Amino acid sequence: MLRRYIYFATALALLALCAAQSNTVALGAQTNPAAQQQTGKQEDKPKETDKKAPAAKPGAEVTAEQVAEAVIYAYGSRGALEQIRRNGIERGRLTRIGADGRTEEASYERRFIRGASAEKDKVRLDQKLPTIEYSLLYGEGRLWGIINGSAFTPREDATVEFQSQLWHGLDALLRYKENGSTLTLAGKDKQNGVDFYIVDVTDKEKRRTRFYVSARTLRVMWLEYEEASQPGGTPLKYMRRFYDYRTAQGTLVPYRTVFFEEGKQTQETRIMTVTYGVKLEDSLFQNPDASQRTSARQ
Numbered sequence: 659m660l661r662r663y664i665y666f667a668t669a670l671a672l673l674a675l676c677a678a679q680s681n682t683v684a685l686g687a688q689t690n691p692a693a694q695q696q697t698g699k700q701e702d703k704p705k706e707t708d709k710k711a712p713a714a715k716p717g718a719e720v721t722a723e724q725v726a727e728a729v730i731y732a733y734g735s736r737g738a739l740e741q742i743r744r745n746g747i748e749r750g751r752l753t754r755i756g757a758d759g760r761t762e763e764a765s766y767e768r769r770f771i772r773g774a775s776a777e778k779d780k781v782r783l784d785q786k787l788p789t790i791e792y793s794l795l796y797g798e799g800r801l802w803g804i805i806n807g808s809a810f811t812p813r814e815d816a817t818v819e820f821q822s823q824l825w826h827g828l829d830a831l832l833r834y835k836e837n838g839s840t841l842t843l844a845g846k847d848k849q850n851g852v853d854f855y856i857v858d859v860t861d862k863e864k865r866r867t868r869f870y871v872s873a874r875t876l877r878v879m880w881l882e883y884e885e886a887s888q889p890g891g892t893p894l895k896y897m898r899r900f901y902d903y904r905t906a907q908g909t910l911v912p913y914r915t916v917f918f919e920e921g922k923q924t925q926e927t928r929i930m931t932v933t934y935g936v937k938l939e940d941s942l943f944q945n946p947d948a949s950q951r952t953s954a955r956q
Contacts, residue, residue, distance in 0.1 A: 722841035725855045725871060730832055732876035734909035739832060742907050745771045746934040752785070753926045762787065769938055775836045776824060776861075780943040783820065794820050797943045809945050814888050822896070826867045826883045828912075830859050838862050846873075854879070877903060877910070895920055906932050 730736050748768040755761050764787045771780040781796040792805040794812060801820060803812040812820070834841060844856040853873040860866045868882045878900060884893040896919055900912035911932060917925040 720843070720855070722843035722857050725843065725857055726831060726834060726841055726859075729871055729876050729878065732910065733832060736835075738908055740772075742909055742934050743772065744934075745769075745936060745938050746932065747936050747938075748929055748932045750927060750929040750931075752928075755924050769942060771938055771940075771943070775838070776829065776833060777837075779824070780940075781824070782942055795943055795945070796820070796824065802945055804946060807946060818885070818887055822883075822885060825861065825863075825865050826881065826885070826896070827898070828878060828881075828900070830861065830867045830881075831857065831869050831878065834859055844868065852879075897921075907934050909934070 730739065733739060734742070746769070750766055752764045752766050753761055754764070764785050766786070767784045769782045769784075773779050777799055779796065783794045785792060785794075790805075792803055794801065794803050794816065801812065801817055803810045803816075830837070830839065839859050839861045842858040842860070844858050847854045847856055847870070855871040855873055857869045857871060858866055859869065865885075866883060869878050870880050870882075871877070872879055880897055880899040882895065882897045884895055886893050896917070899916045899918070901914040901916070903910055903912050905911070911929065913929045915927045916923060917927075
């Protein structure tokens with residue numbers, strides 16, 4: 659049942675875009691690649707309110723919301739993303755490239771529990787480098803680190819890097835409604851023979867992320883944003899490119915991400931495994947110092 663729904667929902671979204679852009683870009687209705695893996699279990703079924711994509715009137719210009727909703731369907735549908743990806747564990751390898759050209763390898767494990775919006779999410783990132791192991795945690799709108807069981811305040815660059823993944827990642831588009839963000843269609847582009855929709859997502863804190871969406875596959879191929887590396891500093895230009903898309907429990911995931919700063923590659927992330935629907939204890943996301951103070955009071 660879910661497989662049938664996602665197929666038709668994606669087809670409707672694509673047809674809506676085709677109708678709006680019939681004189682410019684022929685998208686063609688395609689089967690949602692994420693639907694191929696759906697199990698059809700009752701708990702994975704999208705909500706009734708997700709069954710229709712915004713329809714464009716024949717001859718009308720496509721809107722940013724129509725593009726965004728079509729992208730969400732292509733990645734698995736809003737209902738599937740909310741229910742299947744409400745928590746999970748991601749493991750992989752991270753390569754950083756320093757200003758001197760030297761590379762630093764690390765393995766990582768990212769665990770998360772999604773809230774009603776991104777600011778209410780709980781995220782824990784454990785990293786293991788050749789010389790050190792530490793964790794960065796986000797919860798209740800705050801970020802802190804843990805090393806050897808004690809909390810510490812992360813460096814400014816580590817904080818900016820971690821937060822940029824929260825505010826300027828794929829979820830900024832896939833969860834734009836939950837986050838109360840506004841959308842703007844910044845136009846269309848064509849690069850290397852590929853047509854793109856350009857969608858700007860601006861969240862409630864006025865952080866803007868620009869997404870380049872393939873008009874054929876409705877996948878985000880890359881995103882761009884500007885941000886200062888430290889408070890009061892000059893904004894720098896950043897870009898994330900997404901490769902090696904695969905299905906994970908019926909949803910679409912890029913298994914390779916390359917990060918650029920001012921046009922220079924500084925980081926590459928490769929996902930080894932990702933599992934959604936894993937039960938995670940709240941204690942994983944707690945500040946150890948706060949936990950000790952609570953125990954002492956008791």
